[in-house]
Amino acid sequence: MKARKHSSHRRRTGRRSLPRAARNWILFWLALAVVAIACSHRIRPVEPPLPVSGVPVVACGGLELPALAGNDTVIYNAEGRYTFLYAPSCKVSRWVAYKLTRSDVSGEASRSDAFREDALLERYGWPSATHADYKGSGYDRGHLLPSADRTSSAAANRATFLYSNMAPQLPKLNRGAWKLLEEHLRKQTADYDTLYIVVGALLDEELPTIGSGVAVPALFFKAVVLREADAFTGEAYVMPNDAERLVGHGYVDFEVTMDSVERLTGLDLFPAIEGF
Secondary structure, three states: OOOEOOOOOOOOOOOOOOOHHHHHHHHHHHHHOOOOOOOOOOEOOOOOOOOEOOEOOEOOOOOOOOOOOOOOOEEEEOOOOEEEEEEOOOOEEEEEEEEEOHHHHOOOOOOOOOOEOOHHHHOOOOOOOOHHHHOOOOOEEEEOOOHHHOOOOHHHHHHOOEHHHEEEEOHHHHHHHHHHHHHHHHHHOOOOOEEEEEEEEOOOOOOOEEOOOEEOOOEEEEEEEEEEOOEEEEEEEEEEOOHHHHOOOOHHHHEEOHHHHHHHHOOOOOOOEOOO
């Protein structure tokens, strides 16, 4: 895989006239047109999250985390070893961040299929998606952190089946290009020490919903930094949750720059790694 270089210069520009949905699609197709070149980066320390408004942030600091806004409350799932930022009004996580290594994918734990609500959400009084929301909807329960990325133990695998780690994905996406991208990244663990991954959905209040108000994202993204010793390279992808736009395309057709994902999502990705 050709490594990518990503500009460290990030700009945030306001847009006044275009509808939100139109703006998202324009950014998506512009992102697909951008190509960059490989480079390596040096690491600098990251500070762990701080308490927000008197509520402890339940998270562990790490190179995989995006920059956190002052009002972000992120949750760390210790069994699955991942951090997520949940959107209660959408009943979907905005992003999930985690590390991926050879040991994570070379275990013998089988797929548990233990879909269930996340008890961690209850401490904040946040609602969860349920089995009933997805039943008969035509959408798959799409993993953000894939089940096959956590085979080191049964507990780790079970942790990927929480509804806080799910989002409605069309079968064409979940079982097609998205799955192939997940498999590609698992293969990369043979050549790299660690992969730092942020995966998520573009969410807003105007999205269609299923069941009791579970938002159906129009776009999904995945940003990855691959580390081998002191060298870092990156890959990023944005995929539409639209069967027609997926026809005839593999995951490589949706590769974009890291900067384009940041512009699309408003996230500052991998702030603890210089140059990303």
